[in-house]
Every structure is written in structure tokens, then in C-alpha cells.
Amino acid sequence: MPLDGNGGYTVRRYTLDFDWRAPRKPFAARTTVSATATQALSRFNLDFAGNTLHTVTVGGARATAVRDGDELVVTPARPIPRGKAFTVRVAYTADPTQQRQRGDAIQAYGWVPTPDGTVVCAQPNGAKMIFPVNDHPSLRAPVTFRITTPPGLSAVANGRLVERARRPDGRVRWTYDSEHPVAAQLMQLAIGRFAFVDRTGPRGLPVRDVVPQGLVTDTETHRSLTSEHLTWLERRLGPYPFRRYGVLVGDTDLPVALETQALSVLPRGDLLSDRVDAERDLVHELAHQWTGNSVAIRRWSDLWLSEGHARFYERLYSDAHGGVDIEDAMRSAYEQHDQWRHDAGAPAEPTEPTLFKVMRYDGSALVLYALREKVGEETFDRIERSWVKRYRGRVAGTRDFVRLASEVAGEDLTPFLNAWLYGERTPPMPGRPDWEVDPVQY
Known part of the structure; x- marks a missing residue:
């Protein structure tokens, strides 16, 4: 599993200050980490694999910082007592x-350059x-983004x-507030020549798509389906869990879409494909907002809860809207x-190399399909609604799901x-005695 994440403190907020200059060009950046010590700290670590490090201060005083692989080891001028709030500023x-x-399915990750900017x-x-x-899927904090373009x-x-x-000087500073705590893996920032397309979702939910100017018309047909997708998922999982939603169209060959919180990113190819394929991706990333984003996984071995739910609802929706029958997909x-x-x-x-494989x-x-066959559709639906309601805005894992079910x-x-x-070995599928598992090829 990825080994990122550090103990000894909790993060109360990240503030990112980025002075963007041009595509693919290094730029000045500063991150402020507002944290509280959960134990006495003579030093602490941050996960950092970025470019040139300049200065690190803790509480306004210069700190000693040493890079050890992907770790930034920070020794403050004075130890930090347990329970004390402190502020770290890193210039790089x-x-x-x-x-x-x-x-695996992720392929490339990190910065993803576009013709006129970036997505991440x-x-x-x-x-x-x-x-x-402090990068772990169970650790979330609000983020303030200040990006100058x-x-x-x-x-x-x-x-x-x-x-x-x-x-x-004509440059523009854009300030965003994440509104909800967000896990680092679900953070999104993008820069480019964008059009902002506003619409309204169910119950007045603000929906804003962010689209490269040259792709607005060609992607409109599939993007306009978001309100239908929200309504369909809310019938199954309850109210959408965040204050807004939108689709960010990546002008990139990014191999996968990604459920970045309240602003899913989809590569242009996904939205230029046929409706069935486009809707599968759109519904998949939207379903993640309930399962994986609002209900965060406790550890990486719980990833099946996030990706399995998103794929299940993607398949269920596609079955009802011209795609492959879910029973056929599950039998395969x-x-x-x-x-x-x-x-x-x-x-x-999972193992670290197989984390995002098809399993x-x-x-x-x-x-999840087997569980539905075991308990019946009505009980399964109650399990699902209870899951996202009980753990809304919280962290949960496999044991929690089994106990709740x-x-x-x-x-x-x-x-x-x-x-x-x-x-x-794969157990028998309830109610499907004719289903057989193929022999393993070694």
C-alpha cells in the first residue's frame, strides 16, 4: 500500500499560494499548514516530493528541514507541546x-499538463x-486555494x-474555499482558458462545469445530463452530500476520469464518445461523491468500498439506459x-501494485451484487442508504460496512x-447455481 501519511498532529487547514506563469514552466509556490499537535513534537514529517525547496518556518521561526525520499522532516526551533496549534509555511x-x-488503471498521476495549463x-x-x-485517504482538511494566473x-x-x-499588472488571483474537508487524493486545481457553464441541479443545487473554450459545444450534450444523474442517484443513495457539483473537462489524454471532490475531472475523450460510454464515466465519478468522498475510506485496503460502489451504480444506471445488462456484466x-x-x-x-486493478x-x-442477491433488493437498498447516511462526512472501513449490513x-x-x-476462491453466487468460475491460468 502507499506508505504516505504521518502521525503526531492533525491538520486544520491547508492554504496553497501558487504564482502560475506558463504551461510546463516552474513557478513560485507556498503552502501554509495550520495544525494541532496530538503529541509533543521535537520534529514532524510532511509528505513532499515537489521541486526545489526554499524555506520552512514553524510559528514564524526558521525551522530545519531535511528531505528524506518523499518525506520532508521538519525540526522546529522549539519543541511543540501536545495540544498546541502551530503553523508551518513551506516555500518552494x-x-x-x-x-x-x-x-494499473491510474497510469500517470501528479500534474497533468494541458495545452494552456494543467489539471491534477x-x-x-x-x-x-x-x-x-499529510497524505492518507482517511485524513481530510479544508483547503484554501489562492492561484494567480x-x-x-x-x-x-x-x-x-x-x-x-x-x-x-493585469494578473488575476483566484481564491477558492473547499467548503468541506477534503482528502489529498481528491484535491483538484486546474488552470487554462476555460468557460464556466452554470446550471441548476435537483433542489437548486449549483452545478458548474469548467470547460476548455474550444470544447464547450462538443461536450454539451453529455455534460447536460448531470441533473438527471443526480436525480437518479439521489433516489438510491439520498441527498447529494456536498454544496455544489460540476464536471471539469480535461483537455488531455489523461487515461482515467477522477472523482475529485465536488468537481469530477473527465478527459475530453470521455465526453466526445457515445452516450452510453460517456454516461458510464459521468455516473461513476458522481457516485463517488457519496461513496469514497463523503464516506471516506479508512485505509487503502478499503478501496473496494469506493470503487466497487461507483462501478456498481455505473453498471446499474447503464443497464437501464441502453448499456450492458448488469446481470451479463456481473456474470462475466x-x-x-x-x-x-x-x-x-x-x-x-490488494497489494500496492494491484491497488487499481479490475478487481x-x-x-x-x-x-455488492452478491450481497443484493443474498438479502434481496429492498434490504440491499436500505443497507446502501443507511451506509451513506450514517457515515456522511466520516471515515469508514470494511468492518464498518459488514457490521452495518x-x-x-x-x-x-x-x-x-x-x-x-x-x-x-470465489464463493457461489446466491440464486445463480448455473454460474461457474473459469479455471485460473497460471
Whole structure:
């Protein structure tokens, strides 16, 4: 699993100050971390793999900072007592071309350059290339973004636009507030020649799409479906959990869409494809806002809860809107499940290299499908609504889900779900005695 994340303190807020200059050009950056010590600290770590480090201060005093791989080890001038609030300021040069590669669905992550700017793909642990951070999926904090751009360029980030201030030299500073605490992997900031397309979702929800100016017309048909998608998901999962939503169109060959909080990013190709494929991606990222974003995972081995739910609702929606029948999709997944277990681990037992393999997507959606077959559709729907309601804005893991499912169903589902989530072999599918698993190819 990714080893990022540090103890000894909790972050109360990140403030990012970026002085953007031009595509692919390094720029001056400063991150302020407002934190509280949970133990006495003579030193502490931040996750940081960015470009040139300049200065680090703690409480306004110069601190000693040493880079150790992807860790920034900070020794303040004076120890920090337990319970004390403190402020860290890190000045550095950011490199908007910095990326790393994975051998699974994520492929490239970090900064993702576009023709006139950037988007970011921080999942799973790429935020450290963008700013110094305490990066773990269970750790969330509010973020203030202050991004200065040249004339003609816009900036966007998670949350609400607080201020757009033009400076005497014509440059513009864009200030955004995330409104809700956000995990580092779900952070988004983008710069480019954007059009902002506003519409209203269910119950007056503000929906704002951020689109490269040359792609507004060509992507409108699929983007305009967001209100329908919100209504469909709210019928199944309850009220949308954030104050606003939108789609950021990435003018990039980014290989995957990403559920960045309240502002999902989709590469242009996803929105220029046919309606069935486009809607699958749009619904998948929107479903994540409930499962994975509002209900955050406790540890990386709980990723099946995030990706499995998003894929399940994507498949369910597509079934009802001209796509592949969900039973056919799940039967295909069932046939391959032993092979996926062999290649990528059981749904709740990934390894770091296999974290975003197909087992965490269709393989984990199959677990939810099996649960629905076991308890019936009505009980399953109550489990799902209870899950996102009870843990809204909180962190939860596999044990929490198993316990809640058992409570709602009125029976102990631990043996059933553990066999699906951890077993070496795929269990029988309830109600489908004719379904068979293909032999493993070694």
C-alpha cells in the first residue's frame, strides 16, 4: 500500500499560494499548514516530493528541514507541546510537469499538463508532488486555494470561488474555499482558458462545469445530463452530500476520469464518445461523491468500498439506459473472479501494485451484487442508504460496512461477506447455481 501519511498532529487547514506563469514552466509556490499537535513534537514529517525547496518556518521561526525520499522532516526551533496549534509555511518551486507512473488503471498521476495549463490527478498519493501534505485517504482538511494566473487564463479548484481579484499588472488571483474537508487524493486545481457553464441541479443545487473554450459545444450534450444523474442517484443513495457539483473537462489524454471532490475531472475523450460510454464515466465519478468522498475510506485496503460502489451504480444506471445488462456484466465478472483473485488479490486484500486493478472495480461491484442477491433488493437498498447516511462526512472501513449490513439485514453477514472479500476462491453466487468460475491460468 502507499506508505504516505504521518502521525503526531492533525491538520486544520491547508492554504496553497501558487504564482502560475506558463504551461510546463516552474513557478513560485507556498503552502501554509495550520495544525494541532496530538503529541509533543521535537520534529514532524510532511509528505513532499515537489521541486526545489526554499524555506520552512514553524510559528514564524526558521525551522530545519531535511528531505528524506518523499518525506520532508521538519525540526522546529522549539519543541511543540501536545495540544498546541502551530503553523508551518513551506516555500518552494513547483514543477507542473512532475508525474509518476503506475501499472494499473491510474497510469500517470501528479500534474497533468494541458495545452494552456494543467489539471491534477493526485490519486492515489500524488498530492505530495503538488504541495507538502499529510497524505492518507482517511485524513481530510479544508483547503484554501489562492492561484494567480496571467491575463486570459482562469483557475478553478474544489469548492466555492471566494474572490477573483485583478492585480495592477493585469494578473488575476483566484481564491477558492473547499467548503468541506477534503482528502489529498481528491484535491483538484486546474488552470487554462476555460468557460464556466452554470446550471441548476435537483433542489437548486449549483452545478458548474469548467470547460476548455474550444470544447464547450462538443461536450454539451453529455455534460447536460448531470441533473438527471443526480436525480437518479439521489433516489438510491439520498441527498447529494456536498454544496455544489460540476464536471471539469480535461483537455488531455489523461487515461482515467477522477472523482475529485465536488468537481469530477473527465478527459475530453470521455465526453466526445457515445452516450452510453460517456454516461458510464459521468455516473461513476458522481457516485463517488457519496461513496469514497463523503464516506471516506479508512485505509487503502478499503478501496473496494469506493470503487466497487461507483462501478456498481455505473453498471446499474447503464443497464437501464441502453448499456450492458448488469446481470451479463456481473456474470462475466464472476467467471473471471478467481483469475482476478490470483492476479490482484481478493477485493479487500490488494497489494500496492494491484491497488487499481479490475478487481477493485468490477470485481468489487460483484461483491455488492452478491450481497443484493443474498438479502434481496429492498434490504440491499436500505443497507446502501443507511451506509451513506450514517457515515456522511466520516471515515469508514470494511468492518464498518459488514457490521452495518448485518444490522440492517437482521442477520450476521460476516461469514458471507468475508468469504467474498478475503477468500482465496470465489464463493457461489446466491440464486445463480448455473454460474461457474473459469479455471485460473497460471
